[in-house]
Amino acid sequence: MGTVYGVEVGGETLWGVSMPSLLQSNLKDVDMGVFSRSSNLYGVLDHPMVAAYFGGLAAAITASGGDANMYINNLRNGETNIQTLSEFLSMDLSSRYLNPEWIKGMMESGYAGTAHMEELFGVMSVWQMTMPDLVTDKMWNNLYETYINDSKETGVTEYLKSENAYAYQSAVATLLNSIYSGDWTPSEDVQKQLEQEYVEQTILNGVVCCHHTCSNLELNAQIVQGLLSMDISKSEKQTYLDIINVALDQNFNLPTTNSGSGSGTGGAVVVGTADNETNTTLAQTEDTTTDGEGFGQDATPSGSTASAAPQVSGYEMVTQRMENAASSVRDFIANPTVSSSSMIAIAFVVLVIGAVFFGFRRKGI
Numbered sequence: 228m229g230t231v232y233g234v235e236v237g238g239e240t241l242w243g244v245s246m247p248s249l250l251q252s253n254l255k256d257v258d259m260g261v262f263s264r265s266s267n268l269y270g271v272l273d274h275p276m277v278a279a280y281f282g283g284l285a286a287a288i289t290a291s292g293g294d295a296n297m298y299i300n301n302l303r304n305g306e307t308n309i310q311t312l313s314e315f316l317s318m319d320l321s322s323r324y325l326n327p328e329w330i331k332g333m334m335e336s337g338y339a340g341t342a343h344m345e346e347l348f349g350v351m352s353v354w355q356m357t358m359p360d361l362v363t364d365k366m367w368n369n370l371y372e373t374y375i376n377d378s379k380e381t382g383v384t385e386y387l388k389s390e391n392a393y394a395y396q397s398a399v400a401t402l403l404n405s406i407y408s409g410d411w412t413p414s415e416d417v418q419k420q421l422e423q424e425y426v427e428q429t430i431l432n433g434v435v436c437c438h439h440t441c442s443n444l445e446l447n448a449q450i451v452q453g454l455l456s457m458d459i460s461k462s463e464k465q466t467y468l469d470i471i472n473v474a475l476d477q478n479f480n481l482p483t484t485n486s487g488s489g490s491g492t493g494g495a496v497v498v499g500t501a502d503n504e505t506n507t508t509l510a511q512t513e514d515t516t517t518d519g520e521g522f523g524q525d526a527t528p529s530g531s532t533a534s535a536a537p538q539v540s541g542y543e544m545v546t547q548r549m550e551n552a553a554s555s556v557r558d559f560i561a562n563p564t565v566s567s568s569s570m571i572a573i574a575f576v577v578l579v580i581g582a583v584f585f586g587f588r589r590k591g592i
Contacts, residue, residue: 228250229245229246229247229249229250229251230243230244230245230246231243231244231245231246231249250291251291251292252291254287254288254290254291254293255288255291255292255293256293257288257293257295258293258294258295258296259295259296259297259298260281260284260285260288260295260296260297260298261297261298261299261300261309262277262281262297262298262299262300262312263299263300263301263302264299264300264301264302264303264315265302265303266303267303270315270319270323271299271312271315271316271319271354272316272319272320272323272324272347272350272351273343273346273350274346274350275346275349275350275353278350278353278354278357279353279357281297281312282353282354282356282357282358282361283357285297285357285358286356286357286358296311297311297312297358298310298311298312299311299312299314299315301315312358312361313361316354316361317366320366320369324344324347324370324373325369325370325373325379327379327380327381330344330373330379330381330383331381334381334382334383334386334390337390338390338391341386341387341390341391341394341395342391342394344374344383344387344394344398345387345391345394345395345397345398347370348370348397348398348401348402349397349401349439351366351367351370351401352401352404352405352439355405355410359410362410364411364412364413367402367405367410367411367413368411368413370402371402371413371417371421374387374398375398375399375402375420375421375424388428392428392431392432393432393435395428396425396428396429396432396434396435396440397435397437397439397440399421399424399425399428400425400435400437400439400440400443400446401439402421403418403421403422403425403446403449403450404439404443404446406418406421407445407446407449418453419453419456419457422449422450422453422457423453423457423458423459425450426450426454426457426459426463426464426467427459427463429467429470429471430463430466430467430470433470433474434470434471434474434475436474441474441475444475447471447475447477447479451468451471451479451481451482452482454467454468454481454482455481455482455484461481464481465481468480468481
């Protein structure tokens with residue numbers, strides 16, 4: 228979208244020239260975005276594409292200095308009905324996903340129904356990232372009450388646990404991610420309940436290795452820190468650690484101190500360690516423990532005769548959180564970069580296309 232093709236400038240035709248400033252200047256003048264829905268089959272929460280593309284456009288406009296109002300052209304009744312995106316999303320959420328009749332219908336659809344219910348949580352997260360002001364605490368609270376506490380008394384919580392335990396575990400993890408990122412601020416009791424729910428489900432069914440669980444070191448570091456305050460036995464806590472250590476190829480240990488689970492922007496860092504240090508160091512960027520002891524590890528007193536852990540080398544993995552999608556879009560527009568391998572691949576594709584084009588011209592096609 229920020230690349231120019233076929234424009235004459237000073238007698239030269241520009242082709243494939245990157246001009247992010249041109250895209251930025253176009254986007255900053257956009258004051259309205261409209262997306263249409265013409266049937267009841269799909270809304271804006273059924274799959275992540277609307278949030279990714281329509282929401283992504285809103286994020287790009289914001290990153291370019293614009294302030295567009297986003298609307299849905301609701302054509303479901305055969306008439307044009309322009310609604311704000313916020314109004315349409317709220318209607319979608321209430322009429323379907325928080326509606327006991329819709330939930331019961333999904334419960335009659337077996338595995339497919341559980342997949343639809345779980346996907347909702349992920350789609351809400353995409354909207355949260357692309358348009359942070361669109362998703363409210365009330366929406367997250369309603370999802371938590373409906374699907375985790377079964378406030379509608381549909382039996383959906385136990386149904387998810389029995390029919391698709393991994394979908395349920397994934398939904399719980401998404402809720403925890405929204406807390407740890409600061410997007411949702413429920414009570415501390417709610418956070419502890421969700422953390423214990425995740426641990427208990429992992430012990431019963433194994434870990435659900437999706438993109439926001441196994442690959443999310445911050446999530447796992449936060450949950451490990453919360454183990455001390457959980458109402459489960461020490462052996463169960465160790466069982467949980469054994470499961471995630473195998474799944475994540477890590478070396479989490481039961482923490483010796485509880486610095487509080489909190490919802491600050493913590494981080495988990497895996498680094499190569501020197502002798503007499505544990506394999507995995509967990510650290511929070513804003514809330515650190517005393518005496519240099521990181522949470523998620525057993526501190527070894529100075530001069531201890533304990534056997535040294537094997538030295539670990541490799542890449543450093545640092546979990547970072549963007550404040551919102553607009554900041555990442557802004558960085559890309561202002562400074563688009565590609566790797567050398569990407570440039571080689573692009574050059575190869577251009578050469579192939581050029582060869583085919585000249586071949587057609589020689590044959591008079």
